[in-house]
Amino acid sequence: MNRLFLSVLLLLAVGLPLGRAENPTPREARLAEIKKLADGLNYQHGEITLRGGLARIKMPEGYRYLDPKDTQTVLTKIWDNPDTGPRSLGMLVPPNLSPASADGWAVIISYDEDGYVKDNDAAKINYNDLLKQMQEGVREASKEREKKGFAAIELVGWAAPPRYDANAHKMYWAKQLRFGDSNEDTLNYNIRMLGRRGVLVLNAVAGMGQMAEIEQATPAILSMVDFQEGHRYTDFQPSTDKVATYGLAALVTGGILAKAGFFKVLIAGILAAKKVVIVGVVALFGVIKKFFAKVTGRSSSDAQ
Incomplete structure (x- = not known):
């Protein structure tokens, strides 16, 4: 993303007037486009059912939901991402913030x-060892990124180490990432909710300066989103239901993302410092498979 677009977002954040010139500059034109897109978003409130009854969101006052179509508008047209293929189930927007504002998340x-x-495997995972393995993998992935013209990426460490709620079957953690020579690190806050047939994936897009704000909001987020009856973790039927080929450690290393391919998992957002972030640690599938083998003691073929 270029400096022009980042400057446009800064102008939007401070609310400067639009389109006064007869011949608007590219900056003013982009600003007007973003404002029009943001004004056209259809926010939903209250209770939302996802994917035909798979899960339900019960939003407290102030929180808003954007459906997959509007979420795609935010990701590709406001945040200026490439279209990464598979669409999301939507987006949660916290109170008093807009996805188009510079301090929004x-x-x-x-x-x-x-x-x-x-x-x-929850009690057996050594997260310090896992972090070292992830950092090694990110270094390898960064080399591939740089070859393709993207900024280098570094996994600095845990912003918050993984925590697993065995009763609710929900796991959450945060990573501190660094892109290129940026003067502010990126926060990648992850929540995973285990279900009968799969995992709900919630990723917060933010800057490191918003860590405390997101940590404060996490209990509300954990409580507002959940699987519905028939899809819950406790509804699992061993005789008929499929078992995933990975465990909790693979959720943390990013095994799900890696399967989608190197560039299909690039989702960008705008930080308070006006720069690009990427949701998730992007790593090559072959490197991730090595992680699985080290963490679980299985062969690389078992991790496929």
């Missing part, structure tokens, strides 16, 4: 129907 929701993820 949002939670993108998607679903991976890879089967029932066993959580019996």
Whole structure:
């Protein structure tokens, strides 16, 4: 993303007037376009059912929901991402913020129907060792990114180490990422909700300066989104239901994202510092498979 577009977002954030000149500059034209797109978003409130009854969102006052179509508008037309293929289940927008504002953040929701993820490895995972393996993988992935003209990426460390709620079957953690020579690190806040046939994936797009704000909002987010009856983790039927080929450790390393391919998982957003972020740690599938083998003790073929 170029400096011109980032400047446009800054102008939008401070509310400068639009289109006064008879011949608007490219900056003014882009600003007007963003404002028109943002004004056209159809926010929904209250209770939302996802994917024909798979899950339900019960939003507290102030929170708003954007459906997959509007979410795609935000991702591709306001945040200026490439169209990455599979669409989300929507987006949660916190109170008093807009996806088009420079200090805005949002939670993108998607679903991976890879089967029932066993959580019996929860107490066995050494997250310090896992972090080192992830950092190694990100370094390898960064080399590929740079060859294709993208900024280098570094996994600095945990912004918040993984935590698993065994009763609710929900896991959440945060990573601190660094892109190129940026003077502000990126926050990648992850929430995973285990279900009968797959995992609800919630990713918060934000800057490191918003860590405390998102941490404060996490309990509300965890409580407002859940599977409906028949799709819950406890509804699993061992005799008929598919079991995922990975466990909790793979959720953290990004195994689900890696399967989608190197560039299909690029989703960008705008930070308070007006720069591009990427949701998730992008890594090559072959590197991720090595992670699985180290973490689970299985062969690389088992991790496929």
